[in-house]
Amino acid sequence: MRVLQQTFTLANGVEIPKIGLGTWQMSPDEAYNSTKFALENGYLHVDTAVSYRNQQAVGKAVKDSGLDRDTVYITTKIPGEVKTYDEAKATIEQSLKELDVEYIDLILIHAPRPWQVMHDRPIENHYYEENANVWRAMVEAYEAGQLKAIGVSNFSIDDLEHLMATTTVAPHVNQVIYHIGRTNQELLAFCQNNHILLEGYSPIATGRLLDNQQIKAIADKYDKSIPQICIRYLLEKDILPLPKSVHEDYILQNADVDFSIEADDMAYLDSL
Numbered sequence: 001m002r003v004l005q006q007t008f009t010l011a012n013g014v015e016i017p018k019i020g021l022g023t024w025q026m027s028p029d030e031a032y033n034s035t036k037f038a039l040e041n042g043y044l045h046v047d048t049a050v051s052y053r054n055q056q057a058v059g060k061a062v063k064d065s066g067l068d069r070d071t072v073y074i075t076t077k078i079p080g081e082v083k084t085y086d087e088a089k090a091t092i093e094q095s096l097k098e099l100d101v102e103y104i105d106l107i108l109i110h111a112p113r114p115w116q117v118m119h120d121r122p123i124e125n126h127y128y129e130e131n132a133n134v135w136r137a138m139v140e141a142y143e144a145g146q147l148k149a150i151g152v153s154n155f156s157i158d159d160l161e162h163l164m165a166t167t168t169v170a171p172h173v174n175q176v177i178y179h180i181g182r183t184n185q186e187l188l189a190f191c192q193n194n195h196i197l198l199e200g201y202s203p204i205a206t207g208r209l210l211d212n213q214q215i216k217a218i219a220d221k222y223d224k225s226i227p228q229i230c231i232r233y234l235l236e237k238d239i240l241p242l243p244k245s246v247h248e249d250y251i252l253q254n255a256d257v258d259f260s261i262e263a264d265d266m267a268y269l270d271s272l
């Protein structure tokens, strides 16, 4: 079976297709065309967010793809700035409406803190209590069947531990930046030990790895492209990659990753 058809199984038994199409920095037209093309060519999973302002286009592409709703996996995200129970509830409703779906497969808290202060050090406010309130709204929608799984994004071990202490429903997913040269073994181990699926965003470092000569040497050895090595690198670690492209040939290429990387080459890529 091709990787595109394979799934990871979340802690609640839900199956999630192993490769998702990223849609950050896509205009609505680009998101519509890329999502529709991807779904017509074997992809079963798309990653959007309220803040990408393309949910409506993604929802329409899912409909127009002709695939049954229950075969397509849709992820969206509650903005990092949304930090109250009421706002979170309203945002879930907004996403259901914009995507024009009865349920959303996975919704994530986009970031533990508002983006404006996300990278401040030291961290002045961790937003532990606020995230617990947002989570409460998500759990309610999950238990009502509006959401099939719930998770977080950009959460550290500390953020995860504080959230998990407040709830009986632990996050099913943590979506974080993960690519060759930007790894986090400790977070990966924590998530895998707690049955939290790690999704790797920016697998090609938002394009910055495209001319990396060290990765190119490995790509040549396998007769693959740099993006294919980047995507396969995550799959070898059981991390779900979310490559983004607006080009049809790239979208196809990024899903053509049915090969494996040998252990010594993985060790070399780990060292970069």
Ligand SMILES: NC(=O)c1ccc[n+]([C@@H]2O[C@H](COP(=O)([O-])OP(=O)(O)OC[C@H]3O[C@@H](n4cnc5c(N)ncnc54)[C@H](OP(=O)(O)O)[C@@H]3O)[C@@H](O)[C@H]2O)c1
Pocket: 021, 022, 023, 024, 025, 047, 048, 110, 153, 154, 175, 176, 200, 201, 202, 203, 204, 205, 206, 207, 210, 225, 227, 228, 242, 243, 244, 245, 246, 247, 249, 250, 251, 253, 254
């Ligand atoms: N949760 C979060 O906070 C967060 C943050 C960032 C990203 N994400 C998610 O992760 C997804 C992917 O991350 P990303 O958008 O940063 O970028 P990425 O997937 O690492 O890289 C995308 C860039 O690589 C190019 N590219 C893709 N495949 C290629 C190929 N086969 N050959 C040549 N160039 C190729 C794309 O070009 P073209 O588009 O021009 O084809 C684009 O410039 C996002 O779209 C989003 O869904 C989540």
